[in-house]
Amino acid sequence: MQLYYHIIVEYIPWIxxxxxxxxxxxxxxxxxxxxxxxxxxxxxxTEFGLSQEQLALEAEIDRTYVSQIERxxxxxSILKLKKIADCxxxxxxxxxxxx
Numbered sequence: 488m489q490l491y492y493h494i495i496v497e498y499i500p501w502i503x504x505x506x507x508x509x510x511x512x513x514x515x516x517x518x519x520x521x522x523x524x525x526x527x528x529x530x531x532x533t534e535f536g537l538s539q540e541q542l543a544l545e546a547e548i549d550r551t552y553v554s555q556i557e558r559x560x561x562x563x564s565i566l567k568l569k570k571i572a573d574c575x576x577x578x579x580x581x582x583x584x585x586x
Contacts, residue, residue: 522559523585524568529557531575531582545574 532542532553539557543550548567555561556571563571565579572579 517559518562520583521556521562524563524582525557525559527582527584528553528571531577532557535575537575542571542574546571 532539537545539553540550543553546553546567547570552561552563553571556563568582569579572582
């Protein structure tokens with residue numbers, strides 16, 4: 488029993504040292520870069536004539552993830568963005584540049 492208690496106490500400083508913005512990143516407001524990527528993705532996807540579901544199937548990701556990217560909530564990896572850009576037949580810069 489004491490060993491279990493010791494383990495919990497050992498991790499308390501780590502837990503209490505977290506900042507609120509690390510636990511809840513959206514408190515600071517939307518990230519401009521993620522919003523730009525989302526806006527560009529939605530524009531290119533609709534110009535290409537694809538629904539979120541069709542793009543998700545093509546890129547082998549979940550439809551809700553496409554929605555989250557477009558709303559600036561999700562932070563996709565470079566590899567995911569590259570895969571999405573390839574499906575839309577555009578360069579990676581087209582999704583990331585603020586127009």
